[in-house]
Structures are given as structure tokens and as C-alpha cells.
Amino acid sequence: MKTSALAAGSLVLPWESALSAIQSQMAGKGRLQLRYRAYTLQLKHAFTLSTSSRTTTPVVLTELEYNGVIGYGEASMPPYLGESHESVLKFLSKVDLSRFDDPFQMENILAYVDGIEEANKAAKASVDIALHDLVGKLIKQPWYKIWGFDPAKTPNTSFTIGIDTPEVIRQKVREADPYRMLKVKLGRDTDKLLINNIREITDKPICVDVNQGWTDKQMALDMAHWLKEKGIVFIEQPMPKEKLDDNAWLTQHSPLPTMGDEAVQRLDDVLKAYQVYSGINIKLMKSTGMREAHKMLVLARSLKMKVMIGCMTETSCAVTAAAHLAPMADWADLDGALLISNDVYKGMQVVNGKVTLTDRPGIGIQKI
Structure with a gap:
């Protein structure tokens, strides 16, 4: 691409010039x-x-x-x-x-x-x-290049560990050895036991996802203080999304950041989450895709909210698409394709725990 130039008094970016030329060539031809x-x-x-x-x-x-x-x-x-x-x-x-x-x-x-x-x-x-x-x-x-993001700034991805028996939890932690951060599912009466079991094996940073499982704000605050002592980084969706006041109260008093997940689906929800949570978890399946996820990211950043880029259990297609937003995120939870046994694509890789993008065009995937 040529260097950017001033035209008619306005700055034209290189990729915009290329896009305009390609668009003119292809319009109406298919x-x-x-x-x-x-x-x-x-x-x-x-x-x-x-x-x-x-x-x-x-x-x-x-x-x-x-x-x-x-x-x-x-x-x-x-x-x-x-x-x-x-x-x-x-x-x-x-x-x-x-x-x-x-x-x-x-x-x-x-x-x-x-x-x-x-x-x-x-x-x-x-x-x-x-x-x-x-x-x-x-x-x-x-x-990521079209959006102007630096791929070197991608965060590490967490590796998710669901609620299970102590034996299976230990097995999952061992399987997660290549990853530098763990994401642990909580929300039942075994929360402390689960965290203690993991801490017997590793001192890696942990984030926890309660999936709306806590119902009492004082109990949630007590857990937040206990989790802080255990080296937890943040708490995702601690209480039911309908409990706006309780979630806001917890965020105000918690020693750990809180992240809205189920409560934050689309662009309009970002403003509703402001001062209710410390940040938001953006997922393409909630936001209707990359277009609106990008808008959510920009808005959350303008409000100085924390941002996490997450995923569901997905193939490398959707996970890699989400990874293009990761350079602007505080945290990433992009392990969805790692949790399945029948992926059909190859895309974003996790290298030494870090989300690593390729320079392949589009979202950058290949069929297996």
C-alpha cells in the first residue's frame, strides 16, 4: 500500500484508499x-x-x-x-x-x-x-490490521475449569499447564473447597466466573475478600443480572474488579453496566458478531471500563474472530476451541499462554 496522503484537505488512510479501489472494481459484479x-x-x-x-x-x-x-x-x-x-x-x-x-x-x-x-x-x-x-x-x-490494532498487545488467555470433583479438577489443572491464567467456575456451596484444591497444585493467577450463582450481596462481598487472599484477579457475573443495585453495591465495596457477562449482551447494555460492574465481558454470540462487539469495545474504553474478550464453547472460527479484538482487552478468555475434541478449523494459536494472531487475511482461519 502507498503512504497516506492529504487529499482535498482531509487525511486518507492507506487501507481506505485500497478499500475504495477494490470496492469500485467489484461493485455490481456478483x-x-x-x-x-x-x-x-x-x-x-x-x-x-x-x-x-x-x-x-x-x-x-x-x-x-x-x-x-x-x-x-x-x-x-x-x-x-x-x-x-x-x-x-x-x-x-x-x-x-x-x-x-x-x-x-x-x-x-x-x-x-x-x-x-x-x-x-x-x-x-x-x-x-x-x-x-x-x-x-x-x-x-x-x-486487527483493518481496525488498527497491534497484535503484539494481545493478553494471555485463561483456561476454563468447570465445577467438578477434586480428582477431575486436579486433572484439568494439569492439562492447563501451558496456560498462564485459569478461569474457575463457581456458584455452588463447594466454592472454597474448589479454590483450595486448585491452590494445592498451582499458584497461577485465577479469575472466577460465578454465572449469577451468588444471591446474597454480603455473602458475595465476604467471598470477594476471601478470594482476594487466594490470589484471584477478578469476579465475573457474581449475582443475578436482574439485581442491579446489589451488583453495584458489590462493585463499590469489593477488593476485586467485577465483570458483567450475562448482564451485558449488546451495545445498549454497556451503558447500563456502567458503575454496576467494573467492566464487561464481550462475546460475539451475545453481541451479534464482530461489528457490534467492536462498538462495545470502543464504548467501554471511552467509559474507562475494564474489557474482557470471551467466547462460548466454539470452533476455532468464532474464537479466532473474537481474538482480533483482543489487543485492546485487559483479559481474554478464548479457550473455547481448546475445550472440544472435534474442531474443524485452524486459526488463532495460544503460544506460551498468549493469544497469538496470524497475518492471514479476514479472520485468519483454515479448514482442517
């Missing part, structure tokens, strides 16, 4: 074609939270083609999202992208997809991710 199929992820261990346990996760894999170039996307549906194979396939059957002859009109395309029906966030994310992958490939640049 149609967007959407394909999709159901798939089921097999988890290496039972994934147990404060309120549920499962060994599989339903996903839908999407492909978006334009002039022979294919972008890949994914919808992952953990139970609390309220989506399923059936609901996602039904939604995607209503998406008619043949009306668009210019994939670079991303705002128009994704606004159309968002307006088809309410909810269906993971289904919408599967189109959004595929479109970002496609456009990045057409520009021949990865999205």
Missing part, C-alpha cells in the same frame, strides 16, 4: 451466497456451571461466497442463549443476501440481518463473522 449446516461440538470434559452441566454444544457453520471467495462464520448455542439448531436454521433460511451486490456495504447488510427478527443473536453472529472474513479476504488484510 451476489452474496449464504450456505449453512448444523454441527455438534463434543466437549473433552463435562462443562458444569452453577446452574447446568453438558457434554456437547450445538453450532451452525456458515459460508458466505462472493465471486469465488468464501468467508466462514459460526453460531454457537449454549443453553442460556435460548437458541438451538432448529431456531438458527430457521432464522438463516429467512436471510436473503442475493439483494446485495457489494459486500463492502457491511453496515447495510448487517442492519438488514439484525432487523429480520428480534433476538437470534448467535444466528446473526454467524452471518456477521462470515461477512467479516469475506471482506478481509477481499481486502487481503486481517481484521
